[in-house]
Amino acid sequence: xxxxxxxxxxLLVAAVAMVGACLAMENSTNxxxxxxxxxxxxxxIDLASITDFRENSIKGPQxxxxxx
Numbered sequence: 001x002x003x004x005x006x007x008x009x010x011l012l013v014a015a016v017a018m019v020g021a022c023l024a025m026e027n028s029t030n031x032x033x034x035x036x037x038x039x040x041x042x043x044x045i046d047l048a049s050i051t052d053f054r055e056n057s058i059k060g061p062q063x064x065x066x067x068x
Contacts, residue, residue: 034050041047055061 032051038050039047040049
């Protein structure tokens with residue numbers, strides 16, 4: 001009985017993880033989709049492409065707490 005409960009629990013955790021992964025993939029924005037509609041020039045000045053951006057901060061991307 002205990003083995004059956006553990007197996008059922010593991011199956012449930014795996015199912016929830018797969019649903020979460022699918023939802024995350026569905027909501028992500030593809031850079032190629034953005035590159036197709038990006039503005040490359042503003043008032044005569046050339047702008048870099050979104051695909052040229054490279055994250056190089058020491059501590060990684062910073063997140064701002066909007067509530068503070």
